[in-house]
Amino acid sequence: MTTFVRPAVAAMSPYVPGEQPQGAGYVKLNTNENPYPPSPRVLDAIHAAVGSDLRLYPDPVAGALRHRAAAVYGVDADAILVGNGSDELLSLLVRAIVAKGARVAYPVPTYSLYDTLVGIEEGVVVNEPYPADFSLPMGLAALDARLTFICNPNSPSGVAVSLDEIRSLAAAAKGVVVVDEAYVDFAASSALSLVREFENVVVLRTFSKSFSLAGIRVGLAIGPKPLIEDIGRIKDSYNVDRLSLVAAEAALDDYDWMRVNVEKIKRTRGVLTAALRERGFAVLDSSANFVLARRPGLDQGETYRQLKARRVLVRHFATPSLADALRITVGTDEEVLALLDALDEIELK
Numbered sequence: 633m634t635t636f637v638r639p640a641v642a643a644m645s646p647y648v649p650g651e652q653p654q655g656a657g658y659v660k661l662n663t664n665e666n667p668y669p670p671s672p673r674v675l676d677a678i679h680a681a682v683g684s685d686l687r688l689y690p691d692p693v694a695g696a697l698r699h700r701a702a703a704v705y706g707v708d709a710d711a712i713l714v715g716n717g718s719d720e721l722l723s724l725l726v727r728a729i730v731a732k733g734a735r736v737a738y739p740v741p742t743y744s745l746y747d748t749l750v751g752i753e754e755g756v757v758v759n760e761p762y763p764a765d766f767s768l769p770m771g772l773a774a775l776d777a778r779l780t781f782i783c784n785p786n787s788p789s790g791v792a793v794s795l796d797e798i799r800s801l802a803a804a805a806k807g808v809v810v811v812d813e814a815y816v817d818f819a820a821s822s823a824l825s826l827v828r829e830f831e832n833v834v835v836l837r838t839f840s841k842s843f844s845l846a847g848i849r850v851g852l853a854i855g856p857k858p859l860i861e862d863i864g865r866i867k868d869s870y871n872v873d874r875l876s877l878v879a880a881e882a883a884l885d886d887y888d889w890m891r892v893n894v895e896k897i898k899r900t901r902g903v904l905t906a907a908l909r910e911r912g913f914a915v916l917d918s919s920a921n922f923v924l925a926r927r928p929g930l931d932q933g934e935t936y937r938q939l940k941a942r943r944v945l946v947r948h949f950a951t952p953s954l955a956d957a958l959r960i961t962v963g964t965d966e967e968v969l970a971l972l973d974a975l976d977e978i979e980l981k
């Protein structure tokens with residue numbers, strides 16, 4: 633069949649997101665959404681914005697949001713680029729940095745969207761496998777990449793590596809190091825301080841997980857001003873819409889709302905981890921809002937299907953090295969009980 637697209641695009645496999653069932657009635661623990669609603673202030677802000685200026689384009693540089701975020705995160709507003717989710721920022725980073733044939737490094741398994749984005753630009757992925765404990769593999773910097781991704785805490789492991797390990801990588805790497813901190817609010821420490829220490833470090837944040845706003849699509853790239861300016865050069869003028877901008881501003885204004893939900897999720901994470909271990913799963917200590925539950929050497933595809941038949945959705949990955957694992961989002965206590973009840977009905981492999 634004729635194809636009208638570039639060979640690299642025709643050959644690539646698209647990123648496969650977790651299922652988003654359109655009907656209700658699922659206990660949905662497959663895409664790391666927050667089980668708690670966003671701050672009521674977010675809803676008020678969206679309502680007010682709906683009533684006002686939708687005929688006008690949004691602020692192309694998201695000035696109000698950048699200034700709020702600068703105050704919250706202790707950086708300059710010029711150090712921040714606002715994206716349509718951090719996925720858009722990942723895409724902009726790859727498009728701006730990776731020429732055809734350029735090397736992009738990251739330890740695996742990790743967020744597989746990186747593969748897709750590099751494939752589109754015809755870059756060359758150089759992977760280094762994580763060891764069993766998911767500590768940062770040595771030698772990432774020696775891979776001599778233009779761009780290195782570290783997802784920290786990592787998905788799907790939930791494991792966080794230390795700031796010192798990331799600092800050593802940033803010091804040794806010649807190219808840009810992107811620390812994808814989608815889950816950092818559930819962890820103990822952030823790499824944000826490194827963006828002042830190094831000219832090649834960018835930290836990505838999202839409102840999708842800890843702030844309960846996956847539906848509005850806002851992310852932040854925080855980095856040294858020259859690099860942030862360079863990346864911003866290729867963005868669409870109006871990449872983030874008015875409603876999303878005001879929603880993210882209001883979420884930052886009610887930062888404590890996020891912290892309270894995060895603490896609840898961390899408590900439930902402890903309960904879930906212990907209950908899965910009691911049932912014979914190997915579970916690494918998680919610094920995120922999900923856990924990776926393994927039955928070493930035993931494919932968990934059937935467990936995934938049996939759970940789905942009981943209206944409980946978790947994530948089972950096609951990646952062979954993850955076949956014996958399920959990634960399970962930390963929901964409410966009630967959702968976790970429903971998962972455990974369903975698991976207890978299944979004869980586990």
Ligand SMILES: *Cc1c(COP(=O)(O)O)cnc(C)c1O
Nearest residue numbers: 717718719743783814838840851
């Ligand atoms: C959820 C997630 C993102 C995407 O965040 P959005 O802001 O919703 O686009 C990026 N990186 C990782 C590792 C994630 O898990």
